[in-house]
Amino acid sequence: xxxxxFPPLSRIAVCGGTHGNEMSGVYLVREWQKQKxxxxxxxxxxxxxxxxxxxxxxxxxxxxxxxxxxTNALLSSPITDTTPYEMRRAQELNAQLGxxxxxxxxxxxxxxxxxxxxxxxxxxxxxxxxxxxxxxxYIQSKMPxxxxxxxxxxxxxxxxxxxxxxxxxxxxxxxxxQPNGVLRxxxxxLVKKSLDLAFEWIQEFNSGCTFKAGExxxxxxxxxVDYPRDPATGEITAAIHPQLQDADFKLLRRGDPIFLSFSGxxxxxxxxxxxxxxxxxxxxxxxxxxxxxxxxxxxxFPSISVxx
Amino acid sequence: MSSYSNTARVNEARRVAIFGGTHGNEMSGVTLVNLWxxxxxxxxxxxxxxxxxxxxxxxVEKCTRYVDTDLNRAxxxxxxxxxxGDDLPYEVQRAQEINRMFGPKGSPxxxxxxxxxxxxxxxxxxxxxxxxxxxxxxxxMMNYIKKAIAPASCLVLLNExxxxxYSTSRSVAxxxxxxxxxxQPQGVLRxxxxxxxxxxxxxxxxxxxxxxxxxxxxxxxxEVFRVSERIDYPRxxxxxxxxMVHPNLxxxxxxxxxxxxxxxxxxxxxxxxxxxxxxxYPTFINEAAxxxxxxxxxxxxxxxxxxxxxxxx
Numbered sequence: 021x022x023x024x025x026f027p028p029l030s031r032i033a034v035c036g037g038t039h040g041n042e043m044s045g046v047y048l049v050r051e052w053q054k055q056k057x058x059x060x061x062x063x064x065x066x067x068x069x070x071x072x073x074x075x076x077x078x079x080x081x082x083x084x085x086x087x088x089x090x091t092n093a094l095l096s097s098p099i100t101d102t103t104p105y106e107m108r109r110a111q112e113l114n115a116q117l118g119x120x121x122x123x124x125x126x127x128x129x130x131x132x133x134x135x136x137x138x139x140x141x142x143x144x145x146x147x148x149x150x151x152x153x154x155x156x157x158y159i160q161s162k163m164p165x166x167x168x169x170x171x172x173x174x175x176x177x178x179x180x181x182x183x184x185x186x187x188x189x190x191x192x193x194x195x196x197x198q199p200n201g202v203l204r205x206x207x208x209x210l211v212k213k214s215l216d217l218a219f220e221w222i223q224e225f226n227s228g229c230t231f232k233a234g235e236x237x238x239x240x241x242x243x244x245v246d247y248p249r250d251p252a253t254g255e256i257t258a259a260i261h262p263q264l265q266d267a268d269f270k271l272l273r274r275g276d277p278i279f280l281s282f283s284g285x286x287x288x289x290x291x292x293x294x295x296x297x298x299x300x301x302x303x304x305x306x307x308x309x310x311x312x313x314x315x316x317x318x319x320x321f322p323s324i325s326v327x328x
Numbered sequence: 329m330s331s332y333s334n335t336a337r338v339n340e341a342r343r344v345a346i347f348g349g350t351h352g353n354e355m356s357g358v359t360l361v362n363l364w365x366x367x368x369x370x371x372x373x374x375x376x377x378x379x380x381x382x383x384x385x386x387x388v389e390k391c392t393r394y395v396d397t398d399l400n401r402a403x404x405x406x407x408x409x410x411x412x413g414d415d416l417p418y419e420v421q422r423a424q425e426i427n428r429m430f431g432p433k434g435s436p437x438x439x440x441x442x443x444x445x446x447x448x449x450x451x452x453x454x455x456x457x458x459x460x461x462x463x464x465x466x467x468x469m470m471n472y473i474k475k476a477i478a479p480a481s482c483l484v485l486l487n488e489x490x491x492x493x494y495s496t497s498r499s500v501a502x503x504x505x506x507x508x509x510x511x512q513p514q515g516v517l518r519x520x521x522x523x524x525x526x527x528x529x530x531x532x533x534x535x536x537x538x539x540x541x542x543x544x545x546x547x548x549x550x551e552v553f554r555v556s557e558r559i560d561y562p563r564x565x566x567x568x569x570x571x572m573v574h575p576n577l578x579x580x581x582x583x584x585x586x587x588x589x590x591x592x593x594x595x596x597x598x599x600x601x602x603x604x605x606x607x608x609y610p611t612f613i614n615e616a617a618x619x620x621x622x623x624x625x626x627x628x629x630x631x632x633x634x635x636x637x638x639x640x641x
Contacts, residue, residue: 050568051595079392136513199449199513201616205572205593255362259519280519282363302515 021233021320025327026151028226029127029189033066033117034215036132038087038183039303040074041200044211045132060219062226066126070113070183073105078201080303081106087131090185092178095120110183118186121177129187130218132211135196136302137311138266140167141210145184145191147174147240152191153321154231156238158221159214166210169269170238171297172319197266200302230325239269239314242294246308248279248287257281260300260310268297272313279310337641338465340540341440341503345430346371346380346529348445350400350497351617352387353514356525357445357507371529373537383426383444383497386418391515393617394419400444403495408433423497431500442501443532445525448510449616450625451579454482454524457506458552459499461488466503467635469535471548476531480524483582485611485628486552492626493555505532511579514616544639553582553609553628560622562592562600571600573614573624581611585627592624 034052036045052067059065069075071086082105089095089110095118099108118125143159145152153170160168171194177185184190193214198207225231247256258279264272272278272289279287294313298304348361364371364380371378382388386395396417407420408427416424430439454477456470474482485508487493498504507528512521539545561569571592577585584607585591592600602608608627612618 047569047572047595054568136516197513199511199516199616201514201619202449202614203569203572204578204614206575206578208572208595209575256517259517259522262519265518265520282359282522300516300518302513305515 021322023323023325024150026225026324027127028326028328029222030062030226031064031066031127032060032219032222033068033126033129033187034132035068035070035117035129035183037072037075038070038131039080039085039133040071040076041078041080042132042134042198043201043203044134044195044198044208046075047203047208048132048211048215061223063219063222066117068113068117070131071106071109080200086110087183088181090114090120090183091181092120094181113183114186120186126187127189128218128222129184129190130215131182131184131190131192133192133194134198134200134207135194135298136199137268137297137299138197139194139268139297140169140196141214142169142171142194142297143191143214144171144173144182144194146177146180147172148177149189149191150321151189151324153236153238153319154324155191155218155221157234157236159217160236162217163210163213167269168214170236170319171314172238172240172317174240225324225326228326230323233321233323235318235320237316238319239295239297240317242313242315244304244307244309244312245278247305247310248281256305258285258287261286264296264299264311266299268299269295272296335544335637335639336464338539338638339440340375340640341465341536342376342540343439344376344378344441344443344533344536345439345501346378346443346445347383347497348380349382349384349388350444351393351398351446352384352389353391353393354445354447354512355515355517356447356509356512356522358382358388359517359522360445360526360529371533373533375540376533376536378533381430384419384422393514396420399423400496401494403427403433403497403499407495426497427500433500439501441503441505441536442498443505443507443529444496444498446506446508447512447514447521448508448612449513450581450611450613451511452483452508452581452611453510454480454528455508455611456482456484456528457508458484458486459488459493459496459504459506461486461552461633463503464635464638465539466505467550467633468545468548468638469503469505469532471550471635472535472545473528473531474550476534477527482528484550484552485555486631486633487555489555492558539638539640542640544637546637547635549632549634552631552633553611554631555626556608556629557627558623559591559610559625559627561619561624562594569619570594574599577610577625578614581613582609584608585610
């Protein structure tokens with residue numbers, strides 16, 4: 021692969037509270053705003069509390085999920101009296117940190133999330149962003165004591181619906197397990213460390229370092245699996261099986277138990293070997309997802325360096 | 329045999345209720361009660377009526393702790409005697425309704441036993457909550473449950489503190505029993521937590537059935553953890569939290585906390601140490617719902633309670 025040059029990164033946005041009950045980002049942004057953190061070396065840092073009304077009531081959202089509002093189509097739909105709060109807010113954030121796809125957008129947008137699933141530290145970003153593979157590899161190499169994984173979304177940016185797609189480069193930091201409404205020090209410390217490492221990488225990049233070509237393992241979404249439900253009422257009739265609970269990213273094979281019904285029956289997995297993740301994520305009961313399945317792939321990336 | 333051993337005669341427990349959804353996002357109780365309302369065969373016992381009941385249906389529907397106010401703090405004498413009206417907070421109306429159906433609190437018509445099912449984000453394991461150190465029936469039941477599930481553990485939390493105790497939904501009954509199982513995030517159903525709660529209830533109902541049949545339970549000692557003090561997060565002048573439960577204390581419910589041990593970690597990494605005068609046993613460490621109640625954890629002291637033998641009257 022041919023060497024790629026990227027312009028320097030100088031304007032970084034750090035967002036928290038995109039989901040108002042995911043506390044690491046809420047407290048990190050609040051703390052940085054209190055300490056008036058607006059730079060790191062030569063980098064300019066903008067901190068944003070994405071969904072203040074949701075943060076105030078410690079709920080994921082007030083009317084609709086903010087982190088599904090950033091497709092190009094939704095960002096350009098007209099606002100009316102009945103437009104949900106989060107859709108308006110998405111357009112405000114796009115004006116402040118974007119506009120998505122334009123020259124004025126933040127060089128890098130980092131959005132902090134938590135999950136109730138046992139996913140460790142995950143960086144979520146888009147397949148089109150080759151620079152992100154370097155940042156991921158760097159963070160992973162400097163945090164050997166925790167699992168650091170990449171979940172790569174293979175969708176065109178125009179269809180990307182999450183906040184981090186607003187920046188020229190962007191990624192979400194997803195850390196778990198942490199219950200909604202709870203702030204765990206160990207999880208907070210991981211988030212802070214990964215941010216510090218990202219800034220470190222950026223400063224090295226900006227100063228002219230060449231980052232060598234290489235390859236890295238990453239996970240890409242295959243499909244979602246719903247809970248077993250009562251056909252008449254739609255109510256859930258089983259819980260995630262104890263062997264699958266907390267087993268995010270452990271290979272799931274045909275015949276492995278996935279659900280234990282309330283009446284004691286085991287439901288077995290009947291698909292291709294894949295990697296489960298977002299296992300028993302609280303917010304996904306509503307979107308009919310007991311867990312997601314991913315393929316593990318090897319991503320190759322070219323060498324990169326800055327071109328001013 | 330000690331001089332305690334005059335057998336206490338206690339009335340049969342003829343009417344028992346199992347409450348789920350007192351907090352609408354604590355899923356084990358919601359799920360178990362809904363299951364048993366559809367098919368109650370598992371909770372049937374000879375000689376006793378066992379009624380499963382969702383106490384806060386609106387909160388359950390929204391998967392939230394409460395709608396207007398915490399139902400599990402709402403059973404105060406003021407609330408229960410307030411004139412009924414639609415302008416009352418939803419949970420106060422519910423408390424009055426529940427008091428009519430399962431009480432009145434303090435009267436001879438009240439239900440004999442109410443089990444109130446809860447989950448916590450704290451690493452408390454299986455915990456039984458006792459409201460009175462003199463309730464020998466409850467102490468004997470808890471002793472029975474602990475022995476039945478051994479070697480698995482089930483600890484007893486006693487909240488008799490004059491300032492820290494609160495008016496729970498189960499307090500409507502003559503013998504209120506809280507079941508608190510964690511850790512489980514709000515809104516999440518974990519299979520192991522669900523099954524653990526189910527097993528505890530099974531043993532509790534077995535005890536009641538045997539008691540009603542005339543079995544005499546000999547005197548017993550029960551180790552309990554008595555609530556001592558509520559410890560809040562360090563806060564700034566505006567009331568904002570400025571430190572987190574320290575990683576060394578996080579998940580260490582029921583383990584000794586000694587003076588000088590790390591307790592909180594500030595956002596800059598600095599440690600705040602426990603400054604109490606002696607060893608305490610913290611619990612409800614980092615419970616999501618207690619941030620708004622100014623509680624990072626509660627300290628307890630270990631005590632052994634003795635219950636006399638009991639037999640049905």
